Amino acid sequence: MRHYKKTILATMVMATMPLLAATSSTPIKVTTFVDEDGENPSACSLREALRTAETRVAYGGCTVTDTLSSTQKVIQLEKGVYTLKKELAPNVSVAIWGASPVDWQEKNVLLNDIVNQYPAQIPLQTTIKAENSRIFNTTLGAKALSLNNLILTGGRTADRGGAIYAGADVALQSSQILDSQAKEGGAVYLAGPSTTLTLTKSLIQGNQADKGSVLSMSCFNDVTYAKRTLNLTSNSFIANGSGNSSSMIEFCGESTATLTTNTIAKNIVNSSSGNLIKFTGDTKPGTEENNNSSILSNASNILLTSNTIVENQAFTTLLYDKIGGKVLTYNVLAYNGGVNSYACRYLFGDVVNQEDVSFGIAYNALSLKEGDSTSPINNICDVPKESLKNNTTNLNVSNISIGTLLSPLQAASAYTAFLPIYYPKKNVTEIEVKVDDKTTTKIVGLLDVDGIACSTTDQRGLARIVDGTLYYNPEASNRCDIGSVELMRFTAGDLQDLTNTSISGAMSTYQAQYNFFDNLVKNPNNPDFLTYYKSRLDQYQKLLQYTKANLKYRAIYIDLSNYQLPLPQDTEQADGSYKLEFFNPDLYNVTTEPLGKGQINDTVTDIDGSDKENLVCVWNKDLQQIIFYRKDDSITQAGDKIFCKYTITSKSNPNISSSGLIRAAFANIAPVATDTSLTFKYKEKQKLSLNLLNFANDHGDTGEGGTGPEKNPNKSQFWKNEEGAELPIRLTNVPTNDLSITADRKGACPAPDEKETCYGGNVYVQEVNAFNPFNFSFNYQVYDADGVSSNSATVRTISTATTTDDTRPASSGGGSISFYSIFGLLGLLAYRRFKK
Incomplete structure (x- = not known):
C-alpha cells in the first residue's frame, strides 16, 4: 500500500497540472513586428499568435498559454508598428492588447486623488497597419474580437469593412481606427445575425466609404431582422467621409443604439443628399407590425445623450422616420452644413403635424422653428409639434454663433484624454423670446441647465456631480452642461452624514x-x-x-x-x-x-x-x-x-x-478587547493573576497616546461606578466546574447590564482539578467610561499536559485514522474476498 499511496499522490498532482495551465491568464506574447506565418520558429508574430490561440498548439515561435477551448484567448503586443501583408481572420474569441499607454513616472493631469494620480496617460504606443488589405475579418470564424490600446490604420477593401469586417461581437477600448476605406462600412461593417459593437474612449478618424464611412451593417438574417446592439461611449468621430459618401453611420435591422458623450465633428457626406446618421426604414413611414419591406425593425431604438455633434458637412445630420424610438437629450446638435441643411429631418417631408413619430427631445442645443416662422434657418432640427408640446427645455441656437457657445475643436492632449473635443464656454448670451405674445430677454448658454439626467461622466471620464448640494450658494450648484464635456468650475461642495x-x-x-x-x-x-x-x-x-x-x-x-x-x-x-x-x-x-x-x-x-x-x-x-x-x-x-x-x-x-x-x-466608539491566555503547570495547584485591561483599550476615541476631551483630558478609558470603583470587566461562558475565578473587586455592571456582575483590578484564575490534562476557555468584554461594551474576547487556559509535559507516545495518534488507512483496509477486504 505504501507504493500505491505514492502512485495515487503522483496521479493527483499530474491531474491538476493541465487544469492549472488551462486556467492561466498569461497572454501569448508577440515578439516580432514582421507578418510571419510559420517560417521563423524563433519569433512569434501576431498572425502566428492567432493561430496558436485557435489551435491551442504552438505555432511559429508562439507558446500555448491557455489550452481550454471555451475561454477567450489573450494576445499581448509591444510598442511599435505591426505591418500586415494580408488581413487577419481570427477563428477564436480573442482579446488583443497593445502596450499600455501610461507613464508611471508622471501624474495623470485629469485626476487629483493620490491613489489614482499615477500613472500619466500618454498617446497610444501600438499600431497595426495594413499594407493593402482589410485588417480584421471575423465573418468565417464568427468569434468575438476585443481590441485594447491599439491603432488600426490603412485598412483597404473594395467590399465591406475597411478595418473590421465583423461576423461576431466587436469591442474597442481606448483604440483608434484611422484612414481605412471600403465600399461600405469604411471603419467597421457588422455582419452576422446578432453582432454587437462596443466602442469606448476611441478615436475614429479619416475613414471613407460610399455608404457608412464609419459604420454600416447587414439588415437581415435570412428573412428575419439582424439584431444589433451598439454602445458608443466617449469617442471622437473626426473628419470621416467625403463628398461622395451617402452616410457616416448607417443603421438597419433590429438595432438598439446608445450614443453617449461622443464628439462628432468635421465629418463629410454628400451636401445635397447625404445623411450623417441614418435611422430609417426607407420604405414605409408607418409603424405597422409586419413591415417586412422596411430595412429597419419597429423594435429598433436610438438614444443620443450628451453628445457634441457640430461642424459636419451634411444635408442631414440625423435622418429619421416613424419606425423605431428616438430619444435625444443634452446634445449639441447644430452648426452642421448651411441654410437648407437639416440637423434633424423626417424622411417623408413635412413632419410638423405628424403623430406617433416616437421622437423624444429635451435639453438639447438646436436650431428650431418658432411659431409659424417661414424664414430659413441654418441646420434646422425639424421635429413634430407633438415632440415639443409642453417642452421648454431645448435651447434654440438659431441666432447664436457657435463661437459664443463652444471653443474651437481642441487637439488631442493629456487634458482631453487624447481625444479631440470641444469645451462649452463660460460666457452666455442674451436672446429675445416670445412668451404669450410678449417679448422677453433670456440668458442662455450650455452650462448648468435645469436637468440632472445627463451622462454621469463627461467624455474625459470626469464625474459631472450634478446632485451635489451647495447650501451657501445654491444658485451656483452644478447641473448638467449640454454636450459631451462638462466645464469644470471651482466649487466647494457640502458634505453630509x-x-x-x-x-x-x-x-x-x-x-x-x-x-x-x-x-x-x-x-x-x-x-x-x-x-x-x-x-x-x-x-x-x-x-x-x-x-x-x-x-x-x-x-x-x-x-x-x-x-x-x-x-x-x-x-x-x-x-x-x-x-x-x-x-x-x-x-x-x-x-x-x-x-x-x-x-x-x-x-x-x-x-x-x-x-x-x-x-x-x-x-x-x-x-x-x-x-x-x-x-x-x-x-x-x-x-x-x-x-x-x-x-x-x-x-x-x-x-x-x-x-x-x-x-x-459625533459618536462613542466602542472599546476593543483582544484574546489572551494563561498557562498552568500540570499537577501543580496554581492561582494565576491576569489584568485583562492590559489587553483592552478605548483608543478608538482617543488614538493610542491620546487624551480625553479638552474639557476632561484625564477622562478614564474604562467604566467606574458611582463610588468611583473601576469595574469594567464582564466575564461570560466560564466553565465553573473546571475553573475558579475571583477578582480584586466586583459589583454591578453599568446599565442596561446592571443585573450582571462586573470585575475590577486583577482577575485570579485557578484550576479546580490540577490533575486535569485539558485546556479551557472563557470570554470577557470591557465597558468604556460611558458604559459602552466592547467586543467579546477569549481567554484560553493552557495545561502543560498538552504542551511541554505531554507524556503520551508520539505514535499514539489518539485513535485517529487517515484516509489512506481506510483506503488500505478497503483494499485488504477486497483482496480477501477475491481470495475466497
Missing part, C-alpha cells in the same frame, strides 16, 4: 499601508512603479506623523479629496487650449467656522449656535485635512447634526472662492 470612526483603526491602516509600500520601495516588483510607490509611502508617512501629532478626542478627519472636492477648474490658456487645475493648498487659503447643531430634513431648517463654544473645526495645513471635534464628550442625538462651514479662496484671485457646509455627528 459624516461621523467619527476609530482613530486607532485608522492609524493601524496607515501603518499597514506604510509597511506595504516601504517594502515595495525597498524591493520593487517592477522598477517602473518605483516613483508611484515612493509617492504612496510619503503619503502614509505624513498621515502617520501628522495624525499622531494631532490626536483629538473623537475627531472627524476630513480629507476633501476623498469626496472629489473641491471640484477642479477648467481654465482657458492664452493659446486657446484648456487646462484642468485642481485644488492645491499652496495656492488656496482654507478657513473654517463651527456653527452649532440643528435638525435637518432635505435642507438645514435651524442651527442652534448655543453649542458653538464646544466645537472646534480647523484646517490643518500639515495634514491637509479639516479636523472637526468637540471640546466635551457629548454624543450627537438622533435627528441632530453638528455643522461647520469651510471656505476655500484663491490666494492670487480672491474672487475665486467657494464655501461648503459640513454636516456631522
Whole structure:
C-alpha cells in the first residue's frame, strides 16, 4: 500500500497540472513586428499568435498559454508598428492588447486623488497597419474580437469593412481606427445575425466609404431582422467621409443604439443628399407590425445623450422616420452644413403635424422653428409639434454663433484624454423670446441647465456631480452642461452624514499601508512603479506623523479629496487650449467656522449656535485635512447634526472662492478587547493573576497616546461606578466546574447590564482539578467610561499536559485514522474476498 499511496499522490498532482495551465491568464506574447506565418520558429508574430490561440498548439515561435477551448484567448503586443501583408481572420474569441499607454513616472493631469494620480496617460504606443488589405475579418470564424490600446490604420477593401469586417461581437477600448476605406462600412461593417459593437474612449478618424464611412451593417438574417446592439461611449468621430459618401453611420435591422458623450465633428457626406446618421426604414413611414419591406425593425431604438455633434458637412445630420424610438437629450446638435441643411429631418417631408413619430427631445442645443416662422434657418432640427408640446427645455441656437457657445475643436492632449473635443464656454448670451405674445430677454448658454439626467461622466471620464448640494450658494450648484464635456468650475461642495470612526483603526491602516509600500520601495516588483510607490509611502508617512501629532478626542478627519472636492477648474490658456487645475493648498487659503447643531430634513431648517463654544473645526495645513471635534464628550442625538462651514479662496484671485457646509455627528466608539491566555503547570495547584485591561483599550476615541476631551483630558478609558470603583470587566461562558475565578473587586455592571456582575483590578484564575490534562476557555468584554461594551474576547487556559509535559507516545495518534488507512483496509477486504 505504501507504493500505491505514492502512485495515487503522483496521479493527483499530474491531474491538476493541465487544469492549472488551462486556467492561466498569461497572454501569448508577440515578439516580432514582421507578418510571419510559420517560417521563423524563433519569433512569434501576431498572425502566428492567432493561430496558436485557435489551435491551442504552438505555432511559429508562439507558446500555448491557455489550452481550454471555451475561454477567450489573450494576445499581448509591444510598442511599435505591426505591418500586415494580408488581413487577419481570427477563428477564436480573442482579446488583443497593445502596450499600455501610461507613464508611471508622471501624474495623470485629469485626476487629483493620490491613489489614482499615477500613472500619466500618454498617446497610444501600438499600431497595426495594413499594407493593402482589410485588417480584421471575423465573418468565417464568427468569434468575438476585443481590441485594447491599439491603432488600426490603412485598412483597404473594395467590399465591406475597411478595418473590421465583423461576423461576431466587436469591442474597442481606448483604440483608434484611422484612414481605412471600403465600399461600405469604411471603419467597421457588422455582419452576422446578432453582432454587437462596443466602442469606448476611441478615436475614429479619416475613414471613407460610399455608404457608412464609419459604420454600416447587414439588415437581415435570412428573412428575419439582424439584431444589433451598439454602445458608443466617449469617442471622437473626426473628419470621416467625403463628398461622395451617402452616410457616416448607417443603421438597419433590429438595432438598439446608445450614443453617449461622443464628439462628432468635421465629418463629410454628400451636401445635397447625404445623411450623417441614418435611422430609417426607407420604405414605409408607418409603424405597422409586419413591415417586412422596411430595412429597419419597429423594435429598433436610438438614444443620443450628451453628445457634441457640430461642424459636419451634411444635408442631414440625423435622418429619421416613424419606425423605431428616438430619444435625444443634452446634445449639441447644430452648426452642421448651411441654410437648407437639416440637423434633424423626417424622411417623408413635412413632419410638423405628424403623430406617433416616437421622437423624444429635451435639453438639447438646436436650431428650431418658432411659431409659424417661414424664414430659413441654418441646420434646422425639424421635429413634430407633438415632440415639443409642453417642452421648454431645448435651447434654440438659431441666432447664436457657435463661437459664443463652444471653443474651437481642441487637439488631442493629456487634458482631453487624447481625444479631440470641444469645451462649452463660460460666457452666455442674451436672446429675445416670445412668451404669450410678449417679448422677453433670456440668458442662455450650455452650462448648468435645469436637468440632472445627463451622462454621469463627461467624455474625459470626469464625474459631472450634478446632485451635489451647495447650501451657501445654491444658485451656483452644478447641473448638467449640454454636450459631451462638462466645464469644470471651482466649487466647494457640502458634505453630509459624516461621523467619527476609530482613530486607532485608522492609524493601524496607515501603518499597514506604510509597511506595504516601504517594502515595495525597498524591493520593487517592477522598477517602473518605483516613483508611484515612493509617492504612496510619503503619503502614509505624513498621515502617520501628522495624525499622531494631532490626536483629538473623537475627531472627524476630513480629507476633501476623498469626496472629489473641491471640484477642479477648467481654465482657458492664452493659446486657446484648456487646462484642468485642481485644488492645491499652496495656492488656496482654507478657513473654517463651527456653527452649532440643528435638525435637518432635505435642507438645514435651524442651527442652534448655543453649542458653538464646544466645537472646534480647523484646517490643518500639515495634514491637509479639516479636523472637526468637540471640546466635551457629548454624543450627537438622533435627528441632530453638528455643522461647520469651510471656505476655500484663491490666494492670487480672491474672487475665486467657494464655501461648503459640513454636516456631522459625533459618536462613542466602542472599546476593543483582544484574546489572551494563561498557562498552568500540570499537577501543580496554581492561582494565576491576569489584568485583562492590559489587553483592552478605548483608543478608538482617543488614538493610542491620546487624551480625553479638552474639557476632561484625564477622562478614564474604562467604566467606574458611582463610588468611583473601576469595574469594567464582564466575564461570560466560564466553565465553573473546571475553573475558579475571583477578582480584586466586583459589583454591578453599568446599565442596561446592571443585573450582571462586573470585575475590577486583577482577575485570579485557578484550576479546580490540577490533575486535569485539558485546556479551557472563557470570554470577557470591557465597558468604556460611558458604559459602552466592547467586543467579546477569549481567554484560553493552557495545561502543560498538552504542551511541554505531554507524556503520551508520539505514535499514539489518539485513535485517529487517515484516509489512506481506510483506503488500505478497503483494499485488504477486497483482496480477501477475491481470495475466497
